[in-house]
Amino acid sequence: MIGISNLKKQYNGVTVVNIPELTIKRGETIGLVGNNGAGKTTLFRMMLDLIRPDSGEVLSDEKNVAESESWKDYTASYLDEGFLIDYLTPEEYFHFIGGLHNKSKVQVDSELPAFADFFNGEILKKGKYIRDLSKGNQTKVGVAACMIQNPQILMLDEPFANIDPSTQIRLKNMVKDISKEKHITTIISSHDLNHVTDVCERILLMEKGKIIKDIATNSNTLQELEQYFSVLS
Amino acid sequence: MTLTFLIHQSKAFWRSTNTGKSVAMRVVMGILILYLLLNVLVVAFFLDRILSRTNPEQDILYSFNSYILYYFLMDLLFRFQMQELPTLSVRPYLHLRIKKNQLINYLSITSLWTTFNLTPVLLSLPLLIKIVIPQHGHAQFWSLLVSIIGLTLSNHFFSLWIKRKVNLNAIWMLIFFGTLILLASLDFYFKLFSISTVSSVLFKIVLAEPLYCLLFSLLALVAYIINYRYLKSNLYLEELHTADNSHKSSTEIPYLNRFGKSGDLVANELKLILRNKRPRSVVTMSLMFMFYGLIFYTNPTFSGYSRIIFCGMFMTGIFIINYGQFMFSWQSAHFDGILVSKVSAMDFFRSKFLLFTFFSSICFLLTVPYVYFGWKILIVHFIMFIWNLGVNTLLVLYFANQNYRRIDLSKSSTFNWEGVGASQWILSIPLLLAPFVIYFPLDLLGYPEVGLALIAVIGMIFIISREFWINKLVKRFQEKRYLIAEGFRNK
Known part of the structure; x- marks a missing residue:
């Protein structure tokens, strides 16, 4: 589904991302971990064609994301609040996003109740701007x-940060469910090792722009990761 | 404490990422302000002569006195439009061991540094020295000066207070303007009373009894206290942020649906304009420009088509120019979101054209009443409307592709130089010159109508070939988008 080759990005002589080879298969759930500055967000941005790589390419469905726009049809992502149109109400924003994917207002409205638990009554019909x-x-x-877009690829940058514990658990279940039911490819970065090992089948550990570990999750993974991070400190 | 705040402010300024640019901007601004002050000084120096020319049968001091209140009413109006609220981002200080009144005093004291406070004194001082001291004496000189300073300060704090009130609730704006309009109409239209008489009587009393000047100082003090108390009771995060918690409707604009995705984008952009302070004030400023023609068309000394071309271009294209020069910075806060969402660059550009057409048409319709000054005006306006839609839209969007500056939508637009860069200045050159480059040669040869027709034809050609140009713009946008996005991420 996603192929990365020779991807490099430097800022002021410091290499922030350097990935010679990475393949992500359809339906995989990937967890991206690493300390601050490891290059997670930069990697995400290059996968979403927000930053031009110094060299190398990101292929989505065999097509270079920088050249073709077709990946936008099946890729949903949320990296930071810069992705939200903040002067809209949440409803307006959902309608707009739904509209881009040819969903009518009514259709979007009919899907929103499914998020009732997740929103915990704080988002809809509050009459607030984002x-x-x-x-x-x-x-x-x-x-x-992202969910409204019915994506085949879902990318979330630190979705567990800033949200309350019960919503974190709901979010985890939501991601698990859709990746199982709809067989979508998910990439999530997080500092929460518990969550990430719980949700993801495959963990990529980044350090100084490189992927230094690529582990299929098993019962020992959490321990292995904890060990890595505690040694560093 | 005030000093610490000042130091923090200066650090915030010097350490901000685009300091170099804003220093350059400030130098330009500084020169501009110096120039304006110089003008004020010249007027001030010859004020006695000006007054004796305009009101030859009256005593100079009498006419001076009668204008004082008018001046301060006008001053209030201008302050309301242009004076900036002092901003220290108080958020990081509120929870610390800093008394509220220290914060408020800081806000009040730093706000005093504005040209609005300097002009009245500069303007009146030479006249006071030349006329009042020899004719009436030193006590009278000081009392008039103190009165003028008192009125200046009252205006200052009053306008700060009313502006904050308006920020929270627009009804205050209606009350404020309503009162001013009422006063003006009672004076000039119904002639029930005359502000000038009130003014001259008032200051005659001050001249007779110098101690009355303290009344104006008292007025200033009252204004200060009102402002102070208002700030003190409102210095809370939620209230400084948005006090407006009324329900936001999510009504859609039905007409735009038929334009597909670009229609949706226009609907969003209309919301952007209506719900954010800076774009909103750009639009209100544009509406003020609709009166631009009154300056030129009522004056018989201007003749020929060139003034109509100029006015017509500005009045029908003011939105394209004023709003368009900052594209795509308006969307800088969610530009990443646009890039990753399923919005094609083509639709993105089409939506801009749609928006421009929408606003330009409104502007054109609003300028139709100028037909009162002659049919020619209406025709030239229409030609310039075509020109704006064909050429200026393209020009503005071409420059939008090299604009990498982020804009904070929530700040007001007067004297706000955020997002202003070289591209805006360069843009203004072809914008202003292009129609005249076409028109003037033909005018000199004696065919002004042919010149106008040529402008119209060129405008039409560009409208018809728009798709081709959009393709060019999209291509350029694809190359530049990384730079644009990176610039916009830079807070």
Whole structure:
């Protein structure tokens, strides 16, 4: 589904991402971990064609994301609040996003109740603009907007940060469910090792722009990761 | 404490990522302000002569006195439009061991540094020295000066207060303008009373009894206290942020649906304009420009088509120019979102054209009443409307592709130089010159109508070939989008 080759990005002489080879198969759930500055967000941005790589390419469905726009049809992502149109109400935003994927307002409205638990009554029909929501609630809007797009690829950058524990668990279940039911490819970055090992089948550990570990999740993975991070500190 | 705040402010300024640019901007601004002050000084120096020319039968001091209140009413109006609310981002200080009144005093004191406060004194001082001291004496000189300073400060704090009130509730704006309009109409239209008489009587009393000037100081103090108390009771995060918690409707604009995705994008952009302070004030400013023609068309000394071309271009194209020059910075806060969403660059550009057409048409319709000054005006306006849609839209969008500056939508637009860069200045050159490059040669040869027709034809050609140009723009956009997105991420 996604292929990366010779991907490199430097800022002021410092290499922030350097990935010679990476293949992500359809339906995989990938967890991206690594300390701050390891290059997770930069990698995401290059996969979404927001940053031009110094060299190399990202292929989505065999097509270079920088050249073709077709990946936008099946890729949903939420990296930060810069993805939200903050002067819209959440409903307006969902309608807009739904509209881009040829869903009518009524269709979108009929899908929203499914998020009732996830939203915990704080998003819909509050009459607030997105800019007036808390950061956690903004994350919820961003994640829900991803789900509305019925994606085949889902990319979330630190979705567990800023949201409350019960929503974290709901989000985890939501991601698990859709990746199982709809067989979608999911890439999630997180600092929460528990969550990430719980949701993801495959963990990529980044350090200074490189993927230094590529592990299929098993019962020992959490321990292995904890060990890596504690040694570093 | 005030000093610490000042130091923090200066650090915030010097350490911000685009300091170099804003320093350059400030130098330009500084020169501009110096120039304006110089003008004020010249007027001030010759004020006695000007007054004796305009009101030859009256005593100079009498006419000076009668204008004082008018001046301060106008001053209030201009302050309301242009004066900036002092901003220290108080958020990081509110939870610390800093008394609220220290914060408020800081806000009040730093706000005093504005040209609005300097002009009245500069303007009146030479006249006071030249006329009042020899004719009436030093006590009278000081009392008039203190009165003028008192009125300046009252205006200052009053306008800060009313602006904050308006920010929270627009009804105050209606009340404010309503009162001013009422006063003006009672004076000039119904002639029930005359502000000038009130003014001259008032200051005659001050001249007779110098101590009355303290009344104006008292007025200033009252204004300060009102502003102070208002700030003190409103210095809370939620209230400084948005006090408006009324339900936001999510009504859609039905007409736009038929334009497909670009229609949706226009609907979003209309919301952007209506719901954010800076774009909203750009649009209100544009509406003010509809009166631009009154300056030129009522004046018989201007003749020929060139003034109509100029006015017509500005009035029908003011939105394209004013709003378009900052594209795509308006969307800088969610530009990443646009890039990854299923919006093709083609639709994105089409939506811009749609938006421009929409607003330009409104502007054109609003300028139709100028037909009162002659049919020619209406025809030239229409030609310039075509020109704006054909050429200026393209020009503006071409420059939008090299604009990498982020804009904070929530700040007001007067004297806000955020997002202003070289591209805006360069843009203004072809924008202003292009129609005249076409028109003037033909005018000199004695065929002004042919010149106008040529402008219209060129405008039409560009409208018809728009698709071709959009393709060019999209291509350029694809090359530049990384730079644009990176610039916009830079807060």
